[in-house]
Amino acid sequence: MPAPLIKICGISTVETLEAAIAARADFAGLMFYAPSPRVVSAEQAARLAEQAGSRIGRVGVFVDPDDDLLGDAVAAGRLDAIQLHRVSAARRAEVRQRFGLPIWAVLEVAGPGDLAALGHYDSFDRLIYDAKTPRNALPGGMGLSFDWTMLRAARHPGPWGLAGGLSAANVAEAVRITGAPLLDVSSGVETAPGVKDVDLIAAFCQAARL
Numbered sequence: 001m002p003a004p005l006i007k008i009c010g011i012s013t014v015e016t017l018e019a020a021i022a023a024r025a026d027f028a029g030l031m032f033y034a035p036s037p038r039v040v041s042a043e044q045a046a047r048l049a050e051q052a053g054s055r056i057g058r059v060g061v062f063v064d065p066d067d068d069l070l071g072d073a074v075a076a077g078r079l080d081a082i083q084l085h086r087v088s089a090a091r092r093a094e095v096r097q098r099f100g101l102p103i104w105a106v107l108e109v110a111g112p113g114d115l116a117a118l119g120h121y122d123s124f125d126r127l128i129y130d131a132k133t134p135r136n137a138l139p140g141g142m143g144l145s146f147d148w149t150m151l152r153a154a155r156h157p158g159p160w161g162l163a164g165g166l167s168a169a170n171v172a173e174a175v176r177i178t179g180a181p182l183l184d185v186s187s188g189v190e191t192a193p194g195v196k197d198v199d200l201i202a203a204f205c206q207a208a209r210l
């Protein structure tokens with residue numbers, strides 16, 4: 001099995017961006033959702049994109065965004081992909097058409113019933129399975145996980161990835177159970193919400209490739 005791709009989500013500083021690159025992460029997630037403690041401004045995104053150059057892919061993370069936000073973020077962060085939370089298939093298709101970038105869709109999972117919709121899932125280029133969060137909480141970045149064994153029987157409708165509650169301590173087990181081709185982590189490499197840690201980033205990337 002090839003080593004999984006790794007996305008470190010919610011990068012907001014040059015120091016942690018460099019840590020992700022040094023650890024050979026494949027993608028840095030840039031958060032464009034104001035309520036998130038990881039949100040970046042267009043100016044920060046531009047600075048991070050300038051620093052990164054072509055050394056790491058950049059995925060913009062959005063919750064039900066409008067076209068103005070998407071346009072500003074795509075340009076400032078020189079994004080390679082757009083991750084959409086809580087967006088319909090029709091809107092995903094529209095965003096893909098308008099911006100010409102790969103769309104990463106997020107399927108929120110709490111129980112087996114959430115996987116029943118898989119057969120009808122379309123208009124995406126990668127599907128991220130993430131843990132469903134409580135009502136009124138952020139739709140991601142909460143350190144919550146779901147029962148990974150549910151994915152064993154899943155018929156993935158395309159390229160996919162696993163998110164939700166991953167850390168250096170459990171990522172090898174997550175890969176063993178699911179065979180995930182991409183791993184997405186945020187709070188598991190932080191010391192506090194929004195505060196990424198260079199050592200935790202390195203440890204996560206190392207553990208993910210064991």
Ligand SMILES: O=C(O)c1ccccc1NCC(=O)[C@H](O)[C@H](O)COP(=O)(O)O
Nearest residue numbers: 009036140141142143164165185186187
């Ligand atoms: O991380 C956030 O603050 C966030 C806010 C709103 C929507 C999505 C968000 N994160 C999306 C991600 O891709 C996270 O990496 C994913 O939810 C996993 O987070 P965690 O469980 O903390 O590793």
